[in-house]
Amino acid sequence: MQSVFQQHPEVAERFPDLHPPLTAQSAVIEANRCLYCFDAPCTGACPTHIDVPRFIKKIANENLRGSALTILDANILGASCSHVCPVQVLCEGACVMHHHHEPPIKIALLQRHAMDAFYASGAVLPKTSAERRNGKIACIGAGPASLACAAELRQRGYDVTVFDRHRLPGGLNTYGVAEYKLPTADSLREIELVGSLGVDFQFGTEIAGEAAFANLEKEYDAIFLGVGLGAMHRLRIPGEDHPAVIDALAFIAGYKTAGRLAVGRRVVVVGAGNTAIDAANAAKRLGAEEVQILYRRVETHMPAFGFEYEHAKQEGVRFLWQTQPIAIHADTDGELRSIECLRVELAQDGTPRSIAGSNFHIECDMVVPAIGQSPLFDLLTECYGVRVEHGRVVVDRVTGQTSNPKYFAGGDCVNGGREVVDAVADGKRAAVGIAKVLESAHA
Amino acid sequence: MPESPNLAVNFAGGIRSPNPFWLASAPPTNCGEQVMRAFDAGWGGAVWKTIGEPVVNVSSRYSSIDWNGQRMMGLNNIELISDRPVEVNLREIYEVKKRYPNHAVIASLMVESKREAWHDIVARSEDAGADGLELNFGCPHGMSERGMGSAVGQVPEYTEMITGWVKEKARTPVLVKLTPNITDIRTVARAAKRGGADGLSAINTINSITGIDLDTLAPRPNVDGFSSHGGYCGPAVKPIALNMVQQVQSDPESQLPLSGIGGVGTWKDAAEFILLGCGTVQVCTAAMHYGYRIVEDMIDGLQNWMRQKGYVTIEDFRGLSLPHVREWKNLNLNYKIVARIHEDKCIGCDLCYTACWDGAHQCIHLDRVSGVRNGHVEAHTKPAEVEAASRAKITVTPIAKLDKVAANSQNVEPYATPLARIPRVDETECVGCNLCALVCPVENCITMEQVDSGLAPQSWEERTAVVAGTEKSC
Numbered sequence: 001m002q003s004v005f006q007q008h009p010e011v012a013e014r015f016p017d018l019h020p021p022l023t024a025q026s027a028v029i030e031a032n033r034c035l036y037c038f039d040a041p042c043t044g045a046c047p048t049h050i051d052v053p054r055f056i057k058k059i060a061n062e063n064l065r066g067s068a069l070t071i072l073d074a075n076i077l078g079a080s081c082s083h084v085c086p087v088q089v090l091c092e093g094a095c096v097m098h099h100h101h102e103p104p105i106k107i108a109l110l111q112r113h114a115m116d117a118f119y120a121s122g123a124v125l126p127k128t129s130a131e132r133r134n135g136k137i138a139c140i141g142a143g144p145a146s147l148a149c150a151a152e153l154r155q156r157g158y159d160v161t162v163f164d165r166h167r168l169p170g171g172l173n174t175y176g177v178a179e180y181k182l183p184t185a186d187s188l189r190e191i192e193l194v195g196s197l198g199v200d201f202q203f204g205t206e207i208a209g210e211a212a213f214a215n216l217e218k219e220y221d222a223i224f225l226g227v228g229l230g231a232m233h234r235l236r237i238p239g240e241d242h243p244a245v246i247d248a249l250a251f252i253a254g255y256k257t258a259g260r261l262a263v264g265r266r267v268v269v270v271g272a273g274n275t276a277i278d279a280a281n282a283a284k285r286l287g288a289e290e291v292q293i294l295y296r297r298v299e300t301h302m303p304a305f306g307f308e309y310e311h312a313k314q315e316g317v318r319f320l321w322q323t324q325p326i327a328i329h330a331d332t333d334g335e336l337r338s339i340e341c342l343r344v345e346l347a348q349d350g351t352p353r354s355i356a357g358s359n360f361h362i363e364c365d366m367v368v369p370a371i372g373q374s375p376l377f378d379l380l381t382e383c384y385g386v387r388v389e390h391g392r393v394v395v396d397r398v399t400g401q402t403s404n405p406k407y408f409a410g411g412d413c414v415n416g417g418r419e420v421v422d423a424v425a426d427g428k429r430a431a432v433g434i435a436k437v438l439e440s441a442h443a
Numbered sequence: 444m445p446e447s448p449n450l451a452v453n454f455a456g457g458i459r460s461p462n463p464f465w466l467a468s469a470p471p472t473n474c475g476e477q478v479m480r481a482f483d484a485g486w487g488g489a490v491w492k493t494i495g496e497p498v499v500n501v502s503s504r505y506s507s508i509d510w511n512g513q514r515m516m517g518l519n520n521i522e523l524i525s526d527r528p529v530e531v532n533l534r535e536i537y538e539v540k541k542r543y544p545n546h547a548v549i550a551s552l553m554v555e556s557k558r559e560a561w562h563d564i565v566a567r568s569e570d571a572g573a574d575g576l577e578l579n580f581g582c583p584h585g586m587s588e589r590g591m592g593s594a595v596g597q598v599p600e601y602t603e604m605i606t607g608w609v610k611e612k613a614r615t616p617v618l619v620k621l622t623p624n625i626t627d628i629r630t631v632a633r634a635a636k637r638g639g640a641d642g643l644s645a646i647n648t649i650n651s652i653t654g655i656d657l658d659t660l661a662p663r664p665n666v667d668g669f670s671s672h673g674g675y676c677g678p679a680v681k682p683i684a685l686n687m688v689q690q691v692q693s694d695p696e697s698q699l700p701l702s703g704i705g706g707v708g709t710w711k712d713a714a715e716f717i718l719l720g721c722g723t724v725q726v727c728t729a730a731m732h733y734g735y736r737i738v739e740d741m742i743d744g745l746q747n748w749m750r751q752k753g754y755v756t757i758e759d760f761r762g763l764s765l766p767h768v769r770e771w772k773n774l775n776l777n778y779k780i781v782a783r784i785h786e787d788k789c790i791g792c793d794l795c796y797t798a799c800w801d802g803a804h805q806c807i808h809l810d811r812v813s814g815v816r817n818g819h820v821e822a823h824t825k826p827a828e829v830e831a832a833s834r835a836k837i838t839v840t841p842i843a844k845l846d847k848v849a850a851n852s853q854n855v856e857p858y859a860t861p862l863a864r865i866p867r868v869d870e871t872e873c874v875g876c877n878l879c880a881l882v883c884p885v886e887n888c889i890t891m892e893q894v895d896s897g898l899a900p901q902s903w904e905e906r907t908a909v910v911a912g913t914e915k916s917c
Binding site for chain 2: 028029032035036037038041043044045047049086089100273397398416417421422425429
């Protein structure tokens with residue numbers, strides 16, 4: 001399948017790799033910088049515990065297949081993680097080179113180097129010798145958590161079916177990550193790899209209603225909930241139903257997978273998380289003349305990672321701090337004209353309070369709310385006996401098992417919205433938990 | 444400011460050069476044009492690419508070993524002696540000497556093993572103005588198949604005989620270049636001395652196959668699908684060369700003025716060869732890698748070091764390390780050092796830990812947090828257990844809005860590296876082997892410190908003599 005970007009090379013040009021890949025020689029040189037730490041801090045900092053020094057040593061030794069399999073053994077989505085992981089706060093942040101007054105090893109680029117070589121050579125995983133085991137598992141959602149869970153269970157010999165209501169698999173990897181970080185095509189080829197293991201995918205299949213879950217429970221021995229989060233929070237201000245108000249995830253999914261490449265001339269993004277920044281940067285690259293991010297608090301409070309903030313500034317995105325939107329206005333022709341805001345002051349304890357009468361207008365023709373996703377309350381209440389607290393599924397951290405022993409869960413619906421690599425780790429832990437339960441049941 | 448140390452040398456009874464840095468007989472000294480540029484760059488002398496009956500060379504000729512991303516840690520060649528006519532080489536020597544009278548030009552020679560042939564080439568070389576002669580008894584490839592080069596240098600009798608023939612005719616100092624491809628280099632050094640040599644050059648290249656192309660399965664360098672063993676040189680061979688230099692210089696029957704060769708690329712390398720008794724050093728691989736310009740820092744660096752140490756001439760420090768080399772049986776068994784890890788410098792790579800457990804004596808431990816336990820292996824957590832504990836940990840991406848960051852979560856560790864990752868040495872078990880300090884990537888993070896054993900110095904020879912004496916008296 002051709003992605004939107006393959007069909008529009010002139011747009012793809014504006015979404016070059018954020019971090020260009022290493023050449024073969026530079027990869028070997030960089031790999032040789034690695035000290036090969038014992039019980040390496042980078043490995044400990046990775047939620048999926050990829051054996052980083054081991055795969056890097058294999059690159060140095062020009063054993064690229066061995067390197068890739070080392071990565072995949074820990075993390076079946078090793079390729080997309082090498083693109084989207086916030087390595088500055090994970091493996092690369094833990095690199096001992098920081099104490100050595102040297103830049104950390106470029107772990108993400110090296111991982112990508114090994115994974116690119118793996119996919120370029122045909123992406124053939126070794127045949128697993130595991131015998132077929134009795135046990136059928138349904139994974140709900142085809143995002144990173146479910147993919148990791150499904151791959152692990154399949155490699156252990158179980159039958160796995162993955163259901164997703166979307167047309168394409170991958171969850172946020174396909175629909176929600178900035179194209180300059182992870183091209184859709186790369187996300188999809190990774191899911192093909194999971195498919196090649198023999199995982200059954202049911203796309204465009206929504207599991208909804210208590211009856212549907214009851215049926216699943218009858219048919220499957222275990223159910224993994226990798227459903228992620230629900231719709232983005234609404235701004236709850238007048239005028240937000242205007243068609244030129246498009247939430248960040250819809251906007252990103254639109255340009256990445258649905259061919260909606262049009263963008264406003266002056267775009268306002270509300271919120272300062274990582275998704276807000278992905279949306280703001282994309283708006284810039286799609287041709288917006290002016291992109292501004294509004295945030296209630298100040299720079300030091302912003303939820304986005306520091307490097308994302310720096311990146312946005314380099315892209316030319318402007319930040320307006322201590323600004324609270326209160327209404328979106330259209331002109332008489334119905335065109336979106338401006339967003340009306342109040343200035344905000346911060347109390348001693350950091351609580352933001354809008355200042356009455358400080359109203360001002362920012363002219364714009366597109367507004368992108370990016371203030372987080374809400375939990376899938378409805379769906380989760382349909383799973384009988386699965387406890388949910390503060391919008392998150394409650395699980396045993398080690399096994400991923402919920403309060404209903406037949407249900408396991410992982411990813412954003414459990415952790416409230418962390419990174420791809422966290423979802424992969426959750427999914428894999430749950431797979432091990434499920435296998436353990438099934439083994440003892442069939443023993 | 445004291446005056447610059449004087450690097451000038453007068454070697455082997457009459458070869459004078461402004462500094463001890465000579466280019467070895469090799470491609471960098473193939474012709475007069477090159478040698479003159481080398482002298483302009485600062486080289487004190489050049490041993491001409493070996494002159495003899497012209498040969499035909501193959502292509503390709505070199506191969507090398509890269510290490511950890513660094514190029515040419517070791518270089519191998521299968522090139523033969525000069526492929527230019529004798530009279531051309533000699534004419535160019537004449538030209539060079541005319542224009543550079545104060546630099547040393549040494550003619551490296553190799554002809555068939557006949558007295559007349561050697562007499563002839565010696566006379567012609569000296570007539571051309573060579574300051575000295577170096578007899579190439581070391582070339583290990585190609586020429587040796589024709590009864591020359593190392594075929595001579597591996598047989599003491601041949602070495603002595605041909606050196607003798609040369610000395611019958613020579614008016615300038617005669618150096619014999621030794622091959623390392625022999626069980627004991629001293630046997631040939633002694634033969635050269637008996638034959639009347641005025642000096643020695645060591646070492647020539649070491650027989651080698653540098654590697655095999657894993658696609659074609661042919662060794663490198665590849666000559667139409669085949670290869671041949673070559674001569675190995677470059678940084679990799681320096682330790683071998685230093686040992687052979689020391690052997691020759693510590694043996695009264697071998698000892699002669701020595702031009703040190705083998706992996707010299709910097710002033711530090713040169714200083715080490717001179718400290719083991721060499722009067723000059725010869726350089727090839729480093730010049731082939733980086734060009735003649737490297738000599739600038741060899742001169743500058745050596746002078747700065749000499750100034751710092753208070754040496755004025757090369758003779759002031761030549762051979763000073765020789766008395767520090769003893770036979771093992773004369774080393775002090777009661778000297779004890781232990782490793783000390785400096786916590787403030789530790790970066791937490793824990794390479795010392797794994798090296799000590801797998802490659803040494805299991806006396807470095809990761810127990811600063813769990814509690815110090817000195818003693819034998821059984822008392823300690825083993826490497827595999829440390830790794831398993833790490834793998835069992837659940838890690839998540841730190842995201843401020845999801846993680847309640849406690850006010851007191853600031854790093855209260857005394858060091859930049861978490862205490863749990865700073866290894867500890869059990870000094871009662873440490874044997875002072877140096878391995879941890881060698882693998883540590885941080886300078887001076889692990890130091891080896893002397894501890895008082897409370898015992899007077901005693902060597903193995905002394906200890907066994909005491910035991911034998913005790914037995915006798917019983």
